[in-house]
Amino acid sequence: MRRKEYEEAKSRAIEYLKKANIVITERERDSIEVTDYGLNMLDKIGLQILVYINTERVCAKELILFPRQTCPEHKHPTINGDPGKEETFRCRWGKVYLYVPGEPTKNPKAIIPEEKRPYFTVWHEIELNPGEQYTLPPNTLHWFQAGDDGAIVSEFSTTSRDEFDIFTDPYIKRFSVIEDE
Amino acid sequence: MRRKEYEEAKSRAIEYLKKANIVITERERDSIEVTDYGLNMLDKIGLQILVYINTERVCAKELILFPRQTCPEHKHPTINGDPGKEETFRCRWGKVYLYVPGEPTKNPKAIIPEEKRPYFTVWHEIELNPGEQYTLPPNTLHWFQAGDDGAIVSEFSTTSRDEFDIFTDPYIKRFSVIEDE
Numbered sequence: 001m002r003r004k005e006y007e008e009a010k011s012r013a014i015e016y017l018k019k020a021n022i023v024i025t026e027r028e029r030d031s032i033e034v035t036d037y038g039l040n041m042l043d044k045i046g047l048q049i050l051v052y053i054n055t056e057r058v059c060a061k062e063l064i065l066f067p068r069q070t071c072p073e074h075k076h077p078t079i080n081g082d083p084g085k086e087e088t089f090r091c092r093w094g095k096v097y098l099y100v101p102g103e104p105t106k107n108p109k110a111i112i113p114e115e116k117r118p119y120f121t122v123w124h125e126i127e128l129n130p131g132e133q134y135t136l137p138p139n140t141l142h143w144f145q146a147g148d149d150g151a152i153v154s155e156f157s158t159t160s161r162d163e164f165d166i167f168t169d170p171y172i173k174r175f176s177v178i179e180d181e
Numbered sequence: 182m183r184r185k186e187y188e189e190a191k192s193r194a195i196e197y198l199k200k201a202n203i204v205i206t207e208r209e210r211d212s213i214e215v216t217d218y219g220l221n222m223l224d225k226i227g228l229q230i231l232v233y234i235n236t237e238r239v240c241a242k243e244l245i246l247f248p249r250q251t252c253p254e255h256k257h258p259t260i261n262g263d264p265g266k267e268e269t270f271r272c273r274w275g276k277v278y279l280y281v282p283g284e285p286t287k288n289p290k291a292i293i294p295e296e297k298r299p300y301f302t303v304w305h306e307i308e309l310n311p312g313e314q315y316t317l318p319p320n321t322l323h324w325f326q327a328g329d330d331g332a333i334v335s336e337f338s339t340t341s342r343d344e345f346d347i348f349t350d351p352y353i354k355r356f357s358v359i360e361d362e
Binding site: 024052093133 | 201202203204205206209233234236238239240241267269271273274311312313314316335337338339
């Protein structure tokens with residue numbers, strides 16, 4: 001990802017938080033992470049993340065998604081006998097379609113680029129509107145896409161150890177390289 | 182606490198959440214807990230609590246405080262070898278004064294009824310404004326009071342097991358009895 005694209009996405013994420021009346025500090029503004037998962041299609045597959053707290057026991061974040069932006073399919077496995085990350089997604093603003101294992105939803109609302117279809121394998125749709133939430137057990141495949149206006153999702157979870165996440169798409173690199181032009 | 186007082190505090194808490202643009206479901210509205218800690222001075226010592234999620238690993242809540250309302254001093258001890266609850270308090274709206282062990286603050290902002298003074302023993306003040314947060318280690322005495330406009334505080338923590346909380350004030354009963362008139 002180019003530095004310019006990164007910074008633009010960060011500024012846009014800050015605007016979304018403002019729209020949702022979520023107050024953050026100057027330092028938090030600077031700390032917002034933008035990832036395109038190394039796929040170079042940030043508007044389609046990517047995520048903006050603000051970590052409030054991540055200790056050895058608890059993690060809380062805001063996930064900011066632009067219209068139709070997708071967090072790609074992944075799971076949080078057991079690590080050295082510790083059960084994987086348990087996550088609750090709570091929609092704060094906008095709308096998000098969450099996909100988990102189960103009966104595939106007929107006519108799901110998410111739109112996925114054709115070439116990336118093979119890497120989205122769970123299609124049981126859960127629509128989350130503001131105030132609605134869903135708790136995902138550890139080691140469970142999932143992905144989500146914002147609706148037409150974007151979304152802000154609070155994530156309440158056990159410790160985040162993103163480096164252990166397992167993505168379905170083998171082309172994904174969780175940690176974006178930012179290229180200065 | 183009388184049923185009427187309980188219901189009024191619940192309605193008022195819902196108004197505060199609206200003011201802060203925090204969207205909750207109908208079911209969550211019904212689930213808001215009001216506690217006066219059995220002290221019968223809800224406007225001074227009491228709390229309104231909305232639990233979003235409380236699993237074996239993670240808990241997230243909104244704490245709603247009316248102007249100058251106080252959550253009394255307590256700590257979360259080790260239980261059967263499990264370290265006590267670890268809490269992050271994040272101010273979302275209004276202002277809150279949090280008190281923890283450490284150098285007592287000169288001229289602290291909180292106002293405590295004279296007869297309850299002996300049960301407030303830690304006086305190191307941390308002022309939290311919207312977007313500011315503080316993480317408390319387990320088994321640490323703490324208490325907090327809202328400023329003149331009240332406050333909404335998000336709590337991100339490990340599992341809540343309120344029945345094990347240790348309060349400094351021996352008159353406290355954590356679980357309020359609601360009396361129908």
